[in-house]
Amino acid sequence: MTNGQECGQWIEGGGVASPLGFRASGIHCGIKQKRLDLALLEAHDSVPTVGMYTTNRVVAAPVTYCREALASSPTARAVVINSGNANACTGEQGWSDTVEMAGLVAASLGVDPAEVLVASTGVIGRTLPMEKIRSGVEDIVAGLSDSGGGDAAAAIMTTDTVPKECALEVELSTGRVIVGGMTKGSGMIAPDLELPGLPHATTLGFLTTDALVEPGDLAPLLEGAMRTSYNAITVDSDTSTNDTVLLMASGSSGVQPSSDDDLARLAGAVEAVALKLALDIVRDGEGANRLIEARVRGARTRSDAERIARSVADSPLVKTAFCEGEPNWGRLMMAVGKAGVDIDPSRIDISVGDLQVVRNGLGTAHDPAVLRTQMTLDDVLIDIDLRLGADHASVYTCDLSEEYVRINSTYLS
């Protein structure tokens, strides 16, 4: 489902610090009992940075902090990230803790505090254990290295079972640039990210590139990439208070896109990295056994296609069916129909993997055992053709398993 190979070359073991001009680190400071819990991403200098944030109206302090910091100056030198505590619903204490985190890192790096961004993820409603973070700042700064992306990716995990990072090298007309990234997220995943100023999960994503990009080109690059990646995934339809994705451009390659074609190639690379990271989140979704793409074609508008794809991807009855391969295609028709989009049921065709299960709105003569096999592959494509128009969209989800319930009925206990 990712097509990064079309854009360039994946870098084995690559991550957020693969582009030139970035360093990263990750340590254990004690917010969590044993695992890494504090990460730092640093650029060689103050560099153009853009962020997109959750549309949840209950917003964690670090989200507000990043919004305000980048509104007053669209550049950043570093991002400090803690896991194990979301610093959400923590009021004035939460705000001053965020400001202190930025200030501590800035002082240690010898930069302006306004140049340090902050992100948090974990349980909502508890104030940060600041003594532990204070004690960790020197180590996290001392640990910065251009091979530190892996530790950083590990330090931002919560219920994630694997770290998620990648980097892609892409050839522009003027030279080669790298796009890197890391992300986290497993539950409370239904990102609906928007640029500040517009109305718009916890996932955190950090994208980097060493391309020399005009500051004004960064926001469209990120927004274009988010629509088909982070904003097209759902684990549980629960949009978090902390979702934040940042894109930083170091310019350290010295390579500047010099044509629309170059910009399109760079945009393609950012989108490929974002999609790979977003799909890694869904594959590692809480209790997930498989990645499911709900693709809707033949829609009158892209918005119609998106609404139906999301209705299918968020349906508990569809998601439980894919847990063990329950061959109940009627649930797909139900989920298409409940989206509130005008459709003609008698035109609908649906395939699951290689098997067509619905033709003209009616079940095909298919073997349920074959359907079961198609439903239980690691990657499943549900292809829904409305046969009404030319627009299309995909939303990516995972199955809903008993393990999801176990994880979330005992998260704090």
Next chain:
Amino acid sequence: MTNGQECGQWIEGGGVASPLGFRASGIHCGIKQKRLDLALLEAHDSVPTVGMYTTNRVVAAPVTYCREALASSPTARAVVINSGNANACTGEQGWSDTVEMAGLVAASLGVDPAEVLVASTGVIGRTLPMEKIRSGVEDIVAGLSDSGGGDAAAAIMTTDTVPKECALEVELSTGRVIVGGMTKGSGMIAPDLELPGLPHATTLGFLTTDALVEPGDLAPLLEGAMRTSYNAITVDSDTSTNDTVLLMASGSSGVQPSSDDDLARLAGAVEAVALKLALDIVRDGEGANRLIEARVRGARTRSDAERIARSVADSPLVKTAFCEGEPNWGRLMMAVGKAGVDIDPSRIDISVGDLQVVRNGLGTAHDPAVLRTQMTLDDVLIDIDLRLGADHASVYTCDLSEEYVRINSTYLS
């Protein structure tokens, strides 16, 4: 949560045939292996009848049939209902099977086929085993009696574990009337019922009364009752292809509401019966351990309150938390915030049962063990005060358990 006692007197063992002028029956005809699967509700004559139907755009044949039959003549003599097969996504065969069901019952009763309505519930995408239904029609008609409500309520069950029926006697200024009802539903429950002509789950509901009601008064009675009952419940947010609720008024009591106060009392009784049946559905929701009311107060508009209440009631992270009493109140704040309604997080107060867990948007100093106890009662009230206005609404849901996943990952198998 039901306040039927304020309206009148519940009739012990009452049901759909308790009002004068109605008979009912339920038999096993063979659609299901062993359990009752065919029900009939009959009025003494052709009586004023109104229906509300699913807004799913994929609509089962019997739903379309009821819509059309009541549009051409707003009266009915009988309703025949099968369980075990939804007759949805069955095309022309499904339509002619529905017409045949109505015709067979009409012939046996000696009435016009247009006076017999049909409802179906069960698996989607299989044609009805008509030979079994044909063989059952004589028995179902012969079995009609005014004590047959219990068999009828049993015959419409699918994954339900208990039959659901009730009847309430209410005193008008002109005499006593009875409102009765039966319903089914356990999964694919998020009814969004509307009167025909307006844009608008499988639950089926059948309400009866022996009040002498003007035909024009029936639709407002049903619509008023649905908004706070069926349209305010969710088991899994999946709105079915077959949801149908019918209200029939036999007039057999000879008692006619003679004032606005009488109409209000009758409306209160219909609403109380509808709410009791709707809450019985949620209590018997697939895998449910408890009934949860998400009540939102202090909203600027009722629509705002409804959106936030539904966001909380449909949140998988909230629903899993209530499975075993995970004391994670931050998920409630997340679910309030993601509803897309303009709120002021710093004004929000939230209580769970007797325990206030959020004050001014921040966690209170409460004992998680006490919260756990409040979360695991049979009936739980989540009271959310936005402190922005005077409007309020409730949406009723159940917890999300491993059992829900087990039921739905192996329904057909």
